[in-house]
Amino acid sequence: MAPPSRVSLDDRPRRGTAVEHPRDRLIVALDLPSVDAAEAVIDRLGEGVTFYKIGYQLAFAGGLALAQKLIFSGRRVFVDLKLHDIGNTVEKGVESIARMGATFLTVHAYPQTMKAAVQGRGDSNLRILAVTVLTSYDDADLAAAGYDFTVPELVAERAAQAHDIGIDGLVCSAEEAAMLRPKIGHGMALVTPGIRPSGAEVGDQKRVKTPRDAILAGADYLVVGRPIVAAPNPRASADAIVAEIEAAVNEQV
Numbered sequence: 292m293a294p295p296s297r298v299s300l301d302d303r304p305r306r307g308t309a310v311e312h313p314r315d316r317l318i319v320a321l322d323l324p325s326v327d328a329a330e331a332v333i334d335r336l337g338e339g340v341t342f343y344k345i346g347y348q349l350a351f352a353g354g355l356a357l358a359q360k361l362i363f364s365g366r367r368v369f370v371d372l373k374l375h376d377i378g379n380t381v382e383k384g385v386e387s388i389a390r391m392g393a394t395f396l397t398v399h400a401y402p403q404t405m406k407a408a409v410q411g412r413g414d415s416n417l418r419i420l421a422v423t424v425l426t427s428y429d430d431a432d433l434a435a436a437g438y439d440f441t442v443p444e445l446v447a448e449r450a451a452q453a454h455d456i457g458i459d460g461l462v463c464s465a466e467e468a469a470m471l472r473p474k475i476g477h478g479m480a481l482v483t484p485g486i487r488p489s490g491a492e493v494g495d496q497k498r499v500k501t502p503r504d505a506i507l508a509g510a511d512y513l514v515v516g517r518p519i520v521a522a523p524n525p526r527a528s529a530d531a532i533v534a535e536i537e538a539a540v541n542e543q544v
């Protein structure tokens with residue numbers, strides 16, 4: 292079979308980016324040890340946050356039931372399991388997650404895995420995000436993992452493959468957002484972790500941008516964990532980030 296074309300799919304109906312209210316573009320990563328701890332943060336965030344991400348730490352501590360509860364309460368949920376396995380396992384796993392009513396699910400950006408995930412999500416409302424290169428990686432980390440690519444090269448290659456396969460969005464650093472947008476068009480969502488308000492601790496992230504710079508670079512959604520959930524006042528931190536998103540959106544027009 293001929294390899295998939297890299298250029299002819301832009302008019303395919305995708306489940307891409309709608310223009311959203313600035314508040315709905317913030318995804319708070321509930322990287323917390325228990326459902327009780329997560330619910331305490333969710334209570335403090337109140338109406339300030341509409342979109343939550345549940346990853347390894349919480350998913351394996353009762354977080355998938357919490358995801359269901361959040362969905363029933365009208366919040367959107369990003370299930371961040373970064374799947375990567377043989378095709379059949381990925382496809383069946385994605386089918387199960389699609390039945391939960393989640394909005395986003397991550398898989399690693401390997402062609403076999405991405406194809407299986409697209410197959411598994413079928414016609415459901417779940418949108419598959421491909422993780423290009425983790426934001427904790429720089430060129431030296433890629434070399435240590437055996438890759439002969441710089442970060443922007445590998446992100447661009449994986450983005451092109453994800454696009455051809457019909458993936459709904461990409462997880463990347465906002466450092467790559469401006470470079471990716473012309474390559475992938477407006478049908479795919481760019482979801483960017485590694486967001487740090489100026490002065491915030493960077494921690495283990497290596498490719499970071501402020502909320503303003505991420506929006507100006509073309510990010511659709513910003514994923515923020517510790518700067519909100521570990522803050523003394525999570526609601527104030529979330530509100531400040533939403534205000535920064537809103538100001539950047541106004542700068543764009």
Ligand SMILES: O=C(O)c1cc(=O)[nH]c(=O)n1[C@@H]1O[C@H](COP(=O)(O)O)[C@@H](O)[C@H]1O
Binds near residue numbers: 346422426514517
């Ligand atoms: O898929 C992700 O969400 C993800 C991809 C990536 O490349 N980098 C990254 O940090 N993340 C997630 O985004 C969140 C970032 O959290 P903070 O660094 O605390 O803001 C964590 O839950 C990570 O698992």
